[in-house]
Amino acid sequence: MTTPSYRLIDHTADVGIQVFGSNLADLFEKAGLAMFDVICEFKDEKVDETVQLSVDGDDLADLMVNWLRELLYLWNGKEQLVKTIAVRFLTETAIGAAIGVEAFMPEQHRIQHEIKAVTYHQIQVEPTPNGYAATVIFDI
């Protein structure tokens, strides 16, 4: 699996990511995959099932937090790891996507970080000359 284009942000108590996308949909896909890359290193893109997700928010930053929270719940609530994301629609206040998930198997999946929550801390979703960038801090 190609490593999602993101970089880890160094934070004293927690972990953050800075993600780059060529457009907004690309950004949201990469952010979701980056979060799961922090949780667990994957060796393939095998999925067990596809889940449809719809999320809304007050603005782009709020939408990004809500989006990642919903994805995180798949792991924290259902022990499903997100392997693929395909955004179907996206506005500044709503997103819909098809999420490919794989059930957690302790022998196969080595958890690196237990991300416990997506925070609003220093949340940023901004246009850049090449597309979009987002900064998100996770509580781990």
Add this chain to the structure above:
Amino acid sequence: MPNIKQIDAYRWEVPKTGDMRVPGRVYTNAAMLKVLEQEQALQQVANVATLPGIVQFSLAMPDIHWGYGFPIGGVAAFDWDEGVVSPGGVGYDINCGVRLAGTRLMEKEARARLEDLVNALYQNVPSGAGSTGSVKLTVSEEKKVLKEGSHWAVRQGFGEQEDIERTEDNGRMPGADPDLISQRALERGLKQLGTLGSGNHFLEVGVVEEIYDSHAAQAFGLFQGQVTVLLHSGSRGLGYQICDDFLADMGRHVKKLGIRLPDRQLACAMIRSAEGERYLSAMACAANYAWANRQIMLHRARQVFEEVFHMGPRDLGMQMVYDVCHNIAKKETHLVEGVNRQLCVHRKGATRSFPAGHPALCERYRAVGQPILIPGDMGTASYVLLGSQRAMEETFGSTCHGAGRVLSRTAAKKKSKGRSISRELADQGILVRWTGRSTLAEEMPEAYKDISQVVEVVHGAGISTKVAKLRPMAVVKG
């Protein structure tokens, strides 16, 4: 960066400016303040001071650290009728707290079986990311846990009745309504009861290394050379989900009311509002879950000790010293400028510090004062402190909670490259068992502030005084 002016050796003030309704009051020393000034934490102290109904000061303890909205190591009290409640002032891990028990064992006896002990503890107290091995619950049973906390656990046979009175709030916060929490929170809570969790949560076997206050130590059942068990854990996924749910809820609430906050993570609601009451009730559910959780895990530890040392409960004598919360909001009465007022005291990364004579304390401790448990990081000391009247007068009966981080996880991992942290600790006579590839490096001793400095400040300021110092022998981490 807000202005800060020194009052005395341990107290600094952030003067009331702009939208602040009260000044900030920071307990620290000159050396720690230098580091603090580089951080956002002081700005957060000032931000909290802008919230409606805040009384007297926006407080910061010496282990202060930036957090989400409210700083960690912060204390803020709000008028019950005119003030707000804020999930950010409690923290994600509702009722993250510490439980300490003493035993009749001496260090030498424990060292003789230390490896067996730590392995058995690691097996029987589940930890680590996504860990289960928990107490099996149905939803209806889970709701009882959420309503009854430690009481539920003791009824199920986890521990003794006397554990309850040695727990803050007797291990059950009133007003918990499980029907107010989300399906998701209930789901997450179903499979994690009895598990330690990860990050800086741990179970530690230690030794009482030094006694500073023999009178208090005796009342607490502590003596030099005694083997102790220290547990640091919270409300797991359930607490996190509740905080998450209400942060979103209150964020919408604040937006609807058109209130502007310096930081959206300070989202709040009037205590006397539907949203405020719902949060407090849900928070109580999570608090009760955490107490049941610590009750279960300590009992499991007790059973492990009995088996490893081939002792019955009476010979082992594992008895609770106390259980404190350090992420919570409490309804308390405090004297403010000569008038008794009902306040909602938020402690996020801060511990209650009640003096001798306080009615909230059990009879056993009322003559002496409340035990306060300050966990150190893996590899260094933990402390037991005593609550004081000064804390009641200055900090709404509050003190510090532990040492904060100084190194990020990445920096810690970098610093530990080529080193075996477990071997370094073993060389000091400390055995560690952990899960997760990164966890140990991230939690290495150098990643944390010097806890003895933190404790010196609160002791010097008189808001809690030193009773004993514990040295670790074995640690189980998630």
